[in-house]
Amino acid sequence: MFSLLKKAFQKEVASSLGVGALTAYHAMKSVEPGENVAIFGATGHTGMFLIQFAKMRSCYVFAITRKKSRWLKDFGADEILSPEEAYEKLKGKCMTVIDPLGSQTFSLSFPLVSKGGKFITFGILTGDKVEISLFTTYSNEISIFGVTGGTRKELFEVIKLAFRLKVRVWKEFKLEKIKEAFSELMKPEREGKILLKV
DSSP states (O other): OHHHHHHHSOHHHHTTIIIIIHHHHHHHTTOOTTOEEEEESTTSHHHHHHHHHHHHTTOEEEEEOTTOOGGGGGGTOSEEEOHHHHHHHHTTOEEEEEOOSOHHHHHHHGGGEEEEEEEEEOOOTTOSOOOOOHHHHHHTTOEEEEOOSOOHHHHHHHHHHGGGOOOOEEEEEEGGGHHHHHHHHTOTTOOSEEEEEO
């Protein structure tokens, strides 16, 4: 497998497959082809892959980010909206909403789920405690999925798709600068992944 990785893809993609791409791929397994999908944290590591995997399923993708980054169009986003714009435009209209950011965006992301739709989460970057209306959840028959990582089988499936994937690197650091890399990871202006060069 490692020889395949070495000769097949760019280092930026290869280094992302085991975590960012695999988590996104695992999350997308419950998404049906052609759905409207809203992806929060679209400029982040998993966000980039979620967009690409959603397009592979012929979904209409709303990339949700405060940065309004036009480069997301190159990754497959159909529309780019801020969380507030998404709340106003998409409330109750998305069959799948994916929010890996945590508590700060939950009040804007959860209401976007349509009747019979799905809410998927796998991150707590901004906190892990939220308030949820049980009435809204059961009356609209909303499913809530928590996902983490992926299976060995899914990793090999991701590797086979890697030729079609791309990554945007925000900044690259040498391994001895790992503390600086972590500080950059938490900056709100970050767009893309942080790459550590070993």
